[in-house]
Amino acid sequence: MxxxxxxxxxxxxxxxxxxxxxxxxxxxxxxxxxxxxxxxxxxxxxxxxxxxxxxxxxxxxxxxxIKKPFKRASLEYRNGEHSEVVVPTPNGAVTFGQNHPVVVVAGPCSVENEQMIVETAQVVKATGAQFLRGGAYKPRTSPYAFQGHGESALELLAKAREATGLGIITEVMDAAELELVASVADVIQIGARNMQNFSLLKKVGATGKPVLLKRGLAATIEDWLMSAEYILAAGNPNVILCERGIRTFDKQYTRNTLDISAIPVLRTLTHLPIMIDPSHATGKSEFVQPMAMAAIASGTDSLMIEVHPDPAKALSDGPQSLTLPAFEELMLELGALGKFFGRWAKPNNTYTSAALATQVTARV
CATH class of the missing domain: 3.30.70.1140 (Phospho-2-dehydro-3-deoxyheptonate aldolase; domain 1)
Structure with a gap:
């Protein structure tokens, strides 16, 4: 009520x-x-x-x-008004929300070494991203795959923030690591595999830090919003929903199926800001650009893009990662589209060379 x-x-x-x-x-x-x-x-x-x-x-x-099972997450709970999540960063506060410019989050799947993460952070910042993503702890399907460098990777993320002023988004997998992750992260990420880890959701909610909640691999929209409800019920109103693709019947051509329709559906159900992750959704770098543009056209509040200096040598998720030049070009294209929809913060041609800006303008 x-x-x-x-x-x-x-x-x-x-x-x-x-x-x-x-x-x-x-x-x-x-x-x-x-x-x-x-x-x-x-x-x-x-x-x-x-x-x-x-x-x-x-x-x-x-x-x-309120008749919906997700009470605090429902749009009615705010009388039809969409909420904002304001995140303080060294470069100033960044606001996630429907009436604000699209927030771009970029970086590698996992933090591999200091040179790689700092170089990537510097380029994505210069290109217009406001947050650096990077995994310190990695949930992997195989126990033999690279699991992340853990605490040392968090230290490297802190160095990258110090060097660039970017906000940090990184995942917590276990409540035992929550305090350590929260000491570095400006936004704590709950991954798809932990979306219904209700004990972890309660503890993350109790930190008061902004939370990025990724949709589970086979979660319905109501499942997803009920998970958000756990965080909100713990007294934390700062939740961002991230659509990262759901598992369907086609695994040959894309990693998952990106549910773009989730954006307009969520707008009718919840006041929470929305992010789209086309990298994990498609699993292939060549599909990231069209899906990112579709997300902006559909009204997303934020994008998460995987970027790596040398994707072929990445320790995890190399096939879906953009090279640094490819990310710069993508930002020009997104900037042109974002400005058309009134959702871009700065003129996109300030980020890269005039020659690249001319090439993209000719295509747009």
Whole structure:
């Protein structure tokens, strides 16, 4: 159940309403939007009479029961207003949200050595990315595959941030490593294989750090949003949803199936920001560009692109990683499209050479 408060209501009146609501034995949660305040009542509200709530104050605009199982994640919980996730970085705060420029996250699948991660960070920053991604701990299908360098890789991510000012997004796989990962990460990533690790979701939510929640390999949209609900219920409102492809029947031509339709569907269901990861979705570098452009055209708030100085020698996910020059060219193309949709922060031709800008402009 949510209580929508009229625009311009004095703060003291909102406090009085929440005090009255607390007498029903439910802790109210106040969410301040750009226009109106919303008070959420989470728990067993079946016996609460909406008319009695409405009569508490003339400043109450309406009382609405939320029928969806994902309460805090639902669009109704914010009275139809989409939320923003603001992440402080050394270069300044970056905002993920529908009414902001597309946030680009780029970097290698895994952190291999200092030279590689710092070089990659410098190039993706110069090209327009705001965050560096890189795995310190890697969930792999085979126990014999490269699992990441762990704590030493986190130290290298910290060095890359110091050198560039980029925000850091990296994955946590185990609650035992959460404190260490949180000490470096500006955004903590929950990978597809841990999307329904509910114990881990609760603990990550309790850190208060922004969380990037990737969709599970075979998760429905409702499964995904219910996982987000665990993080939100732990008191953390800063959740970004990442579509990274789902497992379907075709494994010959793409790694997974990118569900672009998830973007408009999520817009009708949840207030949370949306990211698309075309690299993991397609599994092949040649398909990243068209899927990234399709994501921008469909309204994504963010993109995650895998980039490596030498994909052929990458310790993990080389086939889906772009080279540094390929990423620069992609950013020019995305910039042209992003500006068309009003979702790009800067003129794209400031990132690379004039010759490359001319080539891309001719194609666009």
């Amino acid at each position: 949510i209580i929508v408060i009229k625009a311009g209501t004095p703060v003291v009146e909102i406090e009085r309403i929440t005090l009255e609501i607390s007498r029903y034995g439910i802790a109210p949660e106040v969410s301040l939007g750009q226009q109106k305040a919303v008070i959420g009542l989470i728990g067993d509200t079946a016996e609460i009479d909406t008319k009695q709530i409405q009569n508490i104050s003339p400043f109450i605009e309406q009382v609405v029961r």
